[in-house]
Every structure is written in structure tokens, then in C-alpha cells.
Amino acid sequence: MPTSATSNHPSRPEDLIGRLNSAHTPYEAKLKALRDLKNQIIGNRTKKLAFLKLGAVPSVVSILSSAAAAQGGGGDNREFYESVLIQSAAVIGSFACGLDAGVKAVLDAGAFPLLLSLISHLNEKVADAGARSLKLIYQSKRAPKYEFLQEKNMEFLLSLLNSKNENVTGLGANIITHSCQTTAEQQALSEAGVIKRLVGLLGGSINQKDASLESLAAMVKENPEVSAKFMGPENGRALNVVIELMKDKHPRTRLLACMCLISIRNTSTSYLQDSGIKNSLVSVLLELLDDPGPVGDEAPFVLSSLITEKEDMQKIAFNANLIEKLCEHLNAGSYQAKRLQGIFLLLGDLCSKLECCRDRVLDLQVLNFVTEALAHDSAEVRTAACNFLKNVSRSVKNLSAGQFMNEAVAVPLVRLLCDSSSSVQIAALGAISNIVVDFMAHKSVLVQCGGVKQLVQLSKSMESAIRVNAVWALRNLTFLVSYRCKEEILLELTSATLISLINDPEPSVQGQALALVRNLVDGTLNSINYVFGEDGAVLHAIARQLRSTSKVEVQIQGMYTLSNVASGNELHKEAVMNQLLPQAGNDAEKTLVKFLQSTDSRLCTATLWALINLTFPGSPGTCRRVTELRNAGIITQLKNMINDHCLDVKLRARMALGQLMIFGSVWTWYTSIKV
């Protein structure tokens, strides 16, 4: 009969767990089993998962718990129990290292408070093992949030930061990085003197430097007050120390120093604005992009926080050949999701404002990589690729050249409209909204690949962010689109959907829906008839919304829509007139005057164009409409506007008044003859 217990070969997982769990296993054997387990799972994800499945974590936590209780009782076996504590803490830490499922199992098994209690252990090795294990747990987002605002917790944190043990101080810093999220927490930490302590750690070991830089970044992030404190005299030359750390020999330290400086920089327009530091940050981060490991994966995100929304920084990055570098990375072949996400994130940032960046990106044929990225397994990569497309297509010059509206771009984007992640759907809608502003008559590409059908579907989504973006895309698609394309769009959209979008509870959807109709009725006379189907139901809906809304953006779009309708024939003008000045009641009349009196020049202008179109010379009914408008008191209103501070309002008011006066004179003459 074979004997397994004495074998020197690694135990089978089941046997190992059996030994850990068995009440009959002596503690010495359990200690050995813990060591075996630790050796088997270190750095081995597969093994970790296998042991997790077998319930190893609760077993180890249970041993940790009983060893803690037993050694508390004193006795001769103190040293032995401490070894058990050290080994079980190490095993727990190993399970939590780089594996979210491991962290979950550790937390579920109740290891966290046990590990915390080890920190205050008299034996430094035990405290160290507890701190190491907790540090690994705090690298995960799943780690429990630490409540700094409780006084006891703050005291404990300070005791960690004041410890002489490197892992314990590191743990303190990691807790801050993980849990410091609100302004109040940043403030509380700052007031408790944490900055000074962290600055002190900048002179410590690599681990301490890194942990300190990361937590300093978390403390100053978007908090000008804490940032000012860091920059204040009480922290001496702290800033210079961080700046120096940008040149550290360890890539991770360089990255974290940049992250910390960017956090400070982003809190005020007066910090770290000199060209020397700007260029240094860009060049250090650019170099770190080449790091093959996690530093290289994170560098794009740090660089993004430096350049996003900042045209001057984007220009510096452009001049430092960031686009070329990112292209080299793309050309080098497949990357893990995070790296690819970072690359497209940066390309998107660069193309958000500067035309030179968009041109360079297109010259270097980055679009060739987009199709694949749009179909990537990772939702984050798909979103980043969509955002990049959205930003690169902000170029009217390239839209005019028809650069984007082709099957390689449109087809995968349309496919993403059915994505399971709504943030991907919204990002895809953003990109589609821009690329459909195509001036090369390629808009039909989107219709042909089923894009309109999908957009119409999404315009009925329960999620308002999806609805507004879908209608936005349809609105841009209908801008200067051919009559045939309009027919296809409306066939899919239907008047009923259009009306429900005009009446949507969200004003942003209402505004986009009205802008869509405004584009639909622009162009040929036939187009105007779109709002006259079904007894003019769409026109009624527009007018009703105009009367009821208080949102100026909605009013502007609604008024331009009516104005476009009024640029048509007599029938069209009469219909608009009836909506603006109905026979019964005077609510609409008040609306017209109210709009002319608006403090928003754009609304005044839109209303004036409607009046200009209604009184356009040459139409048979113009004379009658002029009379009705005069009776409604419009002339007085217009006279108040002819010296308006806004040039457009002033000129349009004069134009409208001119038309009204011509016909007015004729009418006066006509009535005087009649008399």
C-alpha cells in the first residue's frame, strides 16, 4: 500500500486541503501544509484558481484565526504559533495577489480584520507578514474602503505611517491610494498631517517612495486646497524632490512622480506651467510608453491625464512625435487590451482639438487599425476606439474629403450599436454623429449597412443618454442629405416616432429631434411636405412644444424648423402662420412676442427669420399675413430691435421691418381707397 504522507513529491491539491482541514492533523503538519500551499500557488494563477475552487482560503483563514487565539493564551508554543501566523498570512496574501477572485475569497472568509490585528503584533515578523498581505489586498479595487473620517481609523493610519517597518508604512500609503476619494477625506488626511509624513517617505526605500508618490497623487487630485498645502512652505522642498524623482532609475518611480506632478498641475493654472516641466513630463512619459511591463500599460493613462482638454500640452506631445510613437506601437503588433485602450485613448486626446494631429493621424493611416479595435473583445478598447474616431472626425476638412464614411469604418461602428455595453453604444453613437456629417454624398453608406434602422431603434431606448445620441446622429445625418436619403430615413423613422421624440421628457432629446426636423424640411420644396403628413401632426407637435417649453435651445431649434417650413409655398406659410397666430386664443401670439423679447440673440434671430419668410415679397398671401402680424403688435416689437446690440438681430429686424412696412404701406393705401 503506497504511503502519500511521507512522500517528497508535491501533494495533490485535494490531499493538501484535506490536511489543512482535518482536526486530526497535528499543527506541525498544518504548518508544513501551509508552506507547501504557499510554494505551489506563488506566481501561479492556474494553481491559485484550482485551490480557490477547493475552498483553500476559508481553511487557511480558519487556521490563522485559531493560531491567533491560541498564541494569545501564551505558553511555550508561542514561537510555533507565530510561524503559523506568518505562513497563513503569506498564503492569504498570495491568493489576493493579482487575482480578484482571490481577494473576494479572502474577504469573504473574514481574513481582513485578522490581518489587521497582526499589524500590532509584538513580533515584528508577524506584523510584517500581516502588512505584506494587506498591501496585496489593497492593490485590488475589491479591498474594503477605509473610513478615514472616523477618528480611531485616522489614528491607526498615522500609526502605520509612523512605523519603522517598511511594509507597514507602505500599507498606510496603499490604504490612502485605495480609499481616499472625496474632498472631505483628502482634507481630513491633510489636516491630520499626512502630507508631511508622506513627504518624509519620499526619502525612503523604492517601495516607500512609490507608495508615497501614489498616495500624494490621490490626496491632491482635483483638490486645490490640499495641493496648495503640498506646495506650501511647511513641506519644504517636497516639490523639488518629486521633480527629481522623474529622473529616478526605476521606471515605476518615474511614472508615479509624473502622476503626482500632474495631479498637482491639474488643480491650478499656476502650478508647474513653465515650459521646462511641461516638456519634461511629456518626454519622461513618452519614454515610459516603451516599457514592456505594467508601467508601459499605465503610462498612456497618466499621459492622457496630462494632455486631455489641454491644447498647449497636446501641441507639445505632438511636437515630441507622440503620434509617431503610438503608430509604431500599433504597427508592432497585438497588445493586451489595456495597452491598446491606452493607445487609442491618447490618439483620441490628441485629435480632440488640433487639426495638425488629425492630419498626422490620417497620414500615418491609423484608421487601418481602427476596424480591428472596434471589434476587440474588451469593451474598454472598443470605447476608446470609438472616442478616437469621434475626435479625429471633428475635422470638417477631412469630413469634406469623405475620409471617414466608408464601409471599413461605418460597418463595425453600426455593429456596435447593438453592443451589450451601453457605454460602448454611446461612444459608437458619438463617432457616428460626427462621421455622418459627410459632404461627399456618401451618407447612403450608413443607410445601406443598416445604420438608420439601428439609430431609430436606439432613439426609442429607455436610457436617455442613448436616445439623445441616437437622435443627434440622425440629425447630423439629415444635414444636407439627398432627397432620396431623406425618404429612406423618414420611412424608417415614421412621423409617430418623430412626434414622440419631439415630446420626449428630456429637453436635450427634444432639441435634437427638432433640429432633425429642421434639416429634414431644408432643401427642396418637397421636403417641407414631410411635416404635413397625417393632418400636419408633426407640425402641430413642433408648435405645441414651442409653446410649452422653457428651454431656449429647444425654442431655437423649434423656431428654425418653423422658419424653414415658412420658406416654402403659400400653403406652407399659411400653416406656420396658423401655428404662430391661431384665430382662437392668444397664447401663441404671446409666444411670438416673448421670443422676440428674449435675451438670447439666437432665439430672436430664429424668430426674425420666420417673420422674414412669412412676409417674403411675392407670395399671394403675404399682404394678409402682414396685417395679421401688425395687429399682433409685431411692428412695435421690431422697432425696438432695429438697434439691438447683436448685429444679426439688428440686421434681421431691419429686414423684417422693411418687408412689413412695404406691405403695410400698400395695405394702408388699399384700405384708404376702400374708404
Place this chain on the structure above:
Amino acid sequence: MPVRVVEPSSPSQVAGTTQGNTLPQPCSLLSVGQAFSGTQNVSSLQKDEAWRVNVRIQGCDLDHGYLCGTMEALNVPMADTPVVTFWEGEIVDTKNYTFFTGKWGATAEDDIKHWTKFPSFSPLLSQVEVDGGKSLDLSNYPYIFMRWKEQYFVNVGTDCGLTIAGFYYVCFSCSDGSINGFYYDPNSSPFQKLELKSTNDGKSGFSFSSYELQ
């Protein structure tokens, strides 16, 4: 009740600064989607030789003094089809751009020579001669001065025998949407005149479409 019309809107000098830093106000007739049509006299001497021209505004960014669009020349002698070009415009807003071109082979003298062809420029001349118009506030002036530079051919190749080497000095009237321009290219006949009017596709009124980039 008659109201006195305050005439004319005149450019003012910006007090206490050396920079006229108020941008032109948006003008609905110069917004995206607006179309214009008219002619370009190819020779300043032979009035008969004129190409029919259509222009469409495609992009407008007043903050950056930027305008762009397409220009379609209809009866170009050497071309079988209408020739469409894409152009980008610099709005003389005295913040992003002054009346002095400073590139494209145009000297300050060339600039003055061309701008003075527009009657609406005369009230500005003396100041422009001093500083290119930097200290002028044109935000309420009913004319917008621009330079339009064609960037590429949209529908024909560069071998079409036509050139887009030059650029246009342009004056837009905010009142009626009319556009006058002069083509400048040291290698082409001087002062080719562009005359455009706002069009409405034969409808009885003005129509405005719009798009908004995200």
C-alpha cells in the same frame, strides 16, 4: 411710429489696449449649410469671360477665426465637369488674423491694394496701414473680411490643368449675405473678381440647416 435707424455701424478702436480682441458676432447668413452663387471674372479686362460659381459653407469656428466650405466652378473651359474645390478661410477678426496676410506670397502692399477694392474697407484703411487693423474692434461691423484659400480639388485630380495656388480676399455683407472677392495669385491675371449672392434654392424665403459635432 418711425424709429431712427442709427447709421452706419462703424468700426471702433479698442480703448486702452493694443489688441482688438472682440470676435465677430455670429451671422446667420454665414452659417454652415448656407449656399451662395454668382460668378468669377477670370480676366479683369474681359468682363464676358466669367465662370459660374457656387459656394457652400461647411464649417465655421468664430473663436478660431475659421471658416471652410466648397467652391464649385461650373463652366470651366478645360474641364468636362464642374470643378469643386475645398477652401479654408481666415476671418479677419484682429485676434486670430489681421488684414496683413503675411504668407502665400502677399505683401502688405498687395493686401492694401486688394482690401481697398472693397468700399466698406475705406473707413478702416488708415488704421490698417498703421498696424494691420490689430487695434480695430470689428465685432459690430456689418462686413466680415476674410481670406479664402483653396486646399484641394474635391472631384478632379491635380492634373486637371487648373491651379489653386492663389487665394481670395473676401468681403461678406452681413446685411444681405452678398460676397465679393478678389483672387490673388502672382502668376494669374490680377483682380479676378468673385461676386456671389445668398441663394435659397428657388424658395420663397431663407432656410437654415445645421449640424453639431460631438
